[in-house]
Amino acid sequence: MAGKSQLELLVQYQDLVLMLQELRDEAVRGIGFQVENLSRLEEAIQELERALHPRYLRTFQRIAARQHRPIAPVSRDVCLGCFARQPTSYKARAWDDSELITCEQCGRILYWID
């Protein structure tokens, strides 16, 4: 976990939660890749839950109740969750690890990918 910001940990958290959901899905299993030890993935998810600040985790879970994927990537200042344009000033604020920036239109946590 060392060296990662809370937002990066949260991004990884969403990646792994989604991986777990898909690996439990019959349509995905049907493709034919071998999957064992799903409990290992559950443990990795729990480890991230412990590394995350409770405030960040709560925000994620609150949004997860409404949005299937609570974090949306932002590319060229556009939220890819709902395609709303974001103020340019948000990007600099997102780098600061003291707050989570959310999209005013869809409510998702924003993660700048460029």
Added chain:
Amino acid sequence: MQNQLLLGYFREHLFVADIDADTTAGVLGQLVEPLLKNSLIKNKTIILETLQKREALGSTSIGRNIAVPHCRTLAVSEVIIVVGISPGGVDFNAPDGEPVNLFFLIVAPPQDTHNHYLPILGKIVEIVRNDDIRASLLQCGTYGEFIETLEEGLR
């Protein structure tokens, strides 16, 4: 997934002809490199950790010298396929114990608007299970040979 649609995902700058790593982590690192070089990702950390977590649940090698490492990650904004060739072969924990010479790395964002990720995964697995196409693909050393072989095989 139509053949023509799938073929549109392959790019020369996303082709690595000389994978020379000898570990799973090393191979994934070399496959992700063109994403960084072409500014398709900001850094390699998150995507590599997610790919490694997936491999830890069971190798994405489907045997017969082929592997299809894959994941969804917030690190990318579109579905991307990177093809890698390891002339010498790599131990990738394949189910048949054979070394892997041909890699298809498939990464997709969580919000995959066209829903192409799973169809692409399924289609690639289906293609390389064809003995003739697989054998021809394994002979390729350049992007030109690779794409020509694939087009021919899908015709």
